[in-house]
Structure formats: C-alpha cells, structure tokens
Amino acid sequence: MRFLFVDRILQLSPVQLVRGIKHITRDDHYLCRDEQGKLSFIPSLIGEALGQLAAWNVMVNHDFRLRPVAGVVSSASLYRPAYLGETLLLEAHIDALDDVAVRYHGVARVGDDVVFSIESALGPLLPMEQFIDVDEVRRQFDEINRPGAWPPLDMANMPLNTPLQDDVSTPTASMSFDHVLSSEPGIALCAEKCITRAASYFPDHFPRKPVLPMTVLLECKLNLAREFLARAQFPEAYRISELRKIKMNEFIYPGDVVVCYLKVKSHQAGELVLNYRSEVDGKRVCVLDVVMTTKGA
Amino acid sequence: MNVDSVYPKVREIIADVLVIDEDNVALNSRLISDLGAESIDFLDLVFQLEKEFNIKIPRGQLEKNARGDLAEDEFEKGGVLTAAGMSALKNYLSEIPPEHFKANMKVNEIPMLFTVETFCKLIVAAVSEQKASETVA
DSSP, X not given: OOOOOOXXXXXXXXXXXXXXXXXXXXXXXXXEEOTTXXXXXXXXXXXXXXHHHHHHHHHHHTTTSXXXXXXXXXXXXXXXXXXXXXXXXXXXXXXXXXXXXXXXXXXXXXXXXXXXXXXXXXEEEEEGGGTSOHHHHHHHHHHHBOOOOOOOOOGGGOTTTSOOOOOTTSOOOOOOOSXXXXXXXXXXXEEEEEOOTTSTXXXXXXXXXXXXXXXXXXXXXXXXXXHHHHHHOOSSOEEEEEEEEEEEOSOOOTTOEXXXXXXXXXXXXXXXXXXXXXXXXXXXXXXXEEEEEETTO | OOXXXXXHHHHHXXXXXXXXXXXXXXXXXXXXXXXXXXXXXXXHHHHHHHHHHTOOOOTTHHHHHHHTTSOHHHHEETTEEOHHHHHHHHHHTXXXXXXXXXXXXXXGGGGGGOBHHHHHHHHHHHHHHHHHHHHHX
C-alpha cells in the first residue's frame, strides 16, 4: 500500500515545471465513494500527488540532499472527484526555490477537466537523510522518470463515459477522526484522532521518520465537515469547494493524539466557511479554513 | 511611508499568519517569545508581506541589513556574534530593548529578537529600495 502517487514523470524542467500522471485503478488502496456511491481517488490525495510531483523537481534540483515537507498552502480547490478508470494529468510549476523553501502551484486534470488545483504552496526543505535513504529515493525517481507526452485526450473513449462495472466489495480507505468530543450543531464540533503506527501510509511517509501526511489530516477534516453538516441540519445542501490558508506547523507522529476544533467562521448566502485548528498536547499543529458552497451555486 | 503607516497592515498580516487576535499584537511584541511564531510562520509571513507590499525580501535580509558593511567573518565567528557584530546588530535593531541582547549570542538566535516593529522597518526599507531601483531603471 504505497503512499507514492506519481506513476510516471513525463517532463521535468528543473526549477520550472514538472508533469506526470497517476492512473486510478482497482489496485489503488486509497479509494473512497462519492455521494453517488461511485469509486474515486481520495480527493485530498490528488493534492498529495501534486505535492509529490513538485517535490521530485525540488529533490532533483538539490541532488536529493534536501526534500520539501508540507508547510503552507494558500488555496486548494476541489472541482470534481477523479473516478476509478480515469488518469490524472498532473502539472506543477515551481515559482521560487532556494535551500530553505520551495513555492509552487499546480493543477490536476482528467482530460480537459480541471479536477483539483493548488495555489501558492510553500514547503520548507529539510535534509533528506532525516527521512529516507538517499539511494532509495534516487531509485524511486529512476523508476518513474520516463519522459514522454501526455496521454492522448480522446474524451469519447474516456472511462468516465464508459464506466467500469462497479464492485461493491471493492475496499475503500477511511480517513476520519476517531470520535467526536463535543458538538454544538451548526456552530462548532470537536473531534479526536489517535495516530497509529499501523497506518498504511507510514512506511513511505517516511521510512526513517514516520509523520502523518498533511493531506491525510486534511481528508479527515473534510470528512469532519460532512459530520458537522449532518449534525447542523442546515436547510441548504453544501459541497466542499476550497481549502484555504492551510498551515502545518509541526510534524504529527505515531502515538500522538490530534484534537481538532471546528467552528463556523462565516455563514452567508451560498457560502459557509469553517475554521479548523488542530492541536497535539495543546500545541497548534495545523490550521485551515474550508469553504463550502451551496450545491448548484 | 514610515513605520506608523505600515504598522496597521503588518499587524493584520501577523495576526492572520499566527492565527491570533489582532488585539494581541503590539508594535513591540516579539514574534517568537510573545506571539508564538515558529520557523514556518516566518516563511509564511515574509511571503504574505511580499505579496501585500509588492516587494521582494531575500532570505536572510534582516541579518544582512544588521551586518551592514561588516564582512561575514567580522560579524560572526563559528556562528557566534563578534563584539563588532553585536554592536552592528544593536545599532540596526534599535527598537529592541538592550536587555534582550544576550552575551555570546548565536546568529541563529537573532530571530528571537525580532519584533513587529522590526518587520515594519524591513518593509519601509524594502519599499524604499524598490522605488529607488525603479527610478534608476
């Protein structure tokens, strides 16, 4: 159950851009079901795939001595799920890079459809040796670095239009908080998640320093938003459209207990903004806003 | 443009970056010890200030400004500030009370001194430099 999502790098121009693909198949472990029950790739992990793609560019440029880790993301927009049988076309642009940090933006498409985008992500660079053996990461890069062209865009033959037979027994991965600690319906929610070493993402994230991927925490928070909506019973139906002002201050390690405080930041016609603050031992580890818009808006 | 004129916007950005109430931010607040800033917050803060004021703040600019005309080995030796380095730092960070400068201070401890006013001064200098370079061009 690898937590490495770029299947192939098609183009890598150091400190400029990098393009790659990720196929979404039944061999994927990180699948979920959308509201219609269709199998799709876990939405936040499209962001992870883009982050990993940008990271390859950075790591190549620094000869694998440094690697970026999650830091700040101004905005990540979710347009639609990426379904089983589809191929994500990933593209990341490096806006600034030095020995301390990288700033990049990126977009994931299926055919001509933009499914996910990241604006202004800022990742601090840390010594590779802390996280993974340098030779191992070089080998991983050599495996997937196979320059080539984008797959042909033949929308008529896209799997989206010729869906695969769904199999209800296909396993899905759950990314959620363990339990709710307190709830004020329509106002606030507090939940807790215990981080276990048994989680499937730790062997790759990272072999020498297992830390919770920020995108896993984000997906847990998106699912907590759904829990909040279910309890709030608002008359309008909402969809998650954007994650804003994401910041990961501290690593979260196996054995930690994450407490997440969710509250309504603003609630106006057509838009609901939820503010999240996560803490470990009372210390802030991650903050973000989740923007939800009324369905059909 | 001066410290007073940029302070309200800098204060707002610092509060936003550190996820704290603006009322908790004062001109003489130290970012690390008073407001709880961490290294990622500094990266975020510099980026937000660059965006807001349309300027470029190169990495390590504050330390570079503090060093002034001193060569790097005159400013610090083995990561510890020299007497000349400490004097230059005190001179540049004139807004910081003398008792906050400790003996044998390390270069990597300089950010502990930074206050909200330090960043206001940085913005004023960066904007002024930018205008000067535009005039020359």
